[in-house]
Amino acid sequence: MAEETNQGVWGLVIDLNLCTGCNACVTACAMENNIPWVGEEDAGYGRSMSWINMQRYWEGEYPEVSPSYQPVMCQQCGRAPCEPVCPVFATVHSESEQINLQVYNRCIGTRYCANNCPYMARKFNWFDYAYNIPEPMNYYLNPSVTVRRRGVMEKCTFCVQRIHDGQENARAQGRAVIDGEIMTACQQACPADAIIFGDMTDPESQVSQALRSQRKYVLLEELGTQPKVTYLKGEGYYGG
DSSP: OOOOOOOOOEEEEEETTTOOOOOHHHHHHHHHTTOOOOOHHHHHTTOOOOSSEEEEEEEEETTEEEEEEEEEOOOOOTTOTTSTTOTTOOEEEOTTTOOEEEOTTTOOOOOHHHHTOTTOOOEEOOSOGGGGOOTTGGGGSOTTSOOOOTTOEEOOOSSHHHHHHHHHHHHHTTSOOOTTSSOOHHHHHOTTOOEEEEETTOTTSHHHHHTTOTTEEOTTGGGOOOOSEEEEOOTTOOOO
């Protein structure tokens, strides 16, 4: 019998000293998770669906002005403000991976979770974008990820489908998951290797080593949400 694999507690570290703001992570996330491009008009109405928000800050004085970038997605809070306000328990916490999940077939679109998220990381699906894709473009949809319908909330899940695939492969081979074996789509696509993902309970994992950096901080730490996304301050970055 194959031995049980360690479920792990998954965390993400983003090194802002390496991030160039290229938006490769945004594109990869959209393709991996069947996130539609809503178009310029809907984006103008605030209906963008991107699960990663690339925030840009300008530093310095003209003409010596330089940008800094900060990718922001669901922070996978240990004490998530979105969870207690959902009347249908659509936003729940995974006991095994310690990830904040979104159960789409429960969601009724109250948007209470979005209103209670201090990171503005949840997106409301205004229309059935995925069902208006002309052939053959409809074949690009990832079969491992649910295609969401109009009226539900969406958000980053740390590519949970990839986590499960990696765990099942390791279990079938009777071994534990190897550090770096499971990669999120944003991590895989990042040309600067600014994103690190892994098991935070493994002291030897890359993510655990990054968490020991003196440059680390989490967003809005004073709220006590216990995010599992950690940032490493970049050169000249002004705060967390």
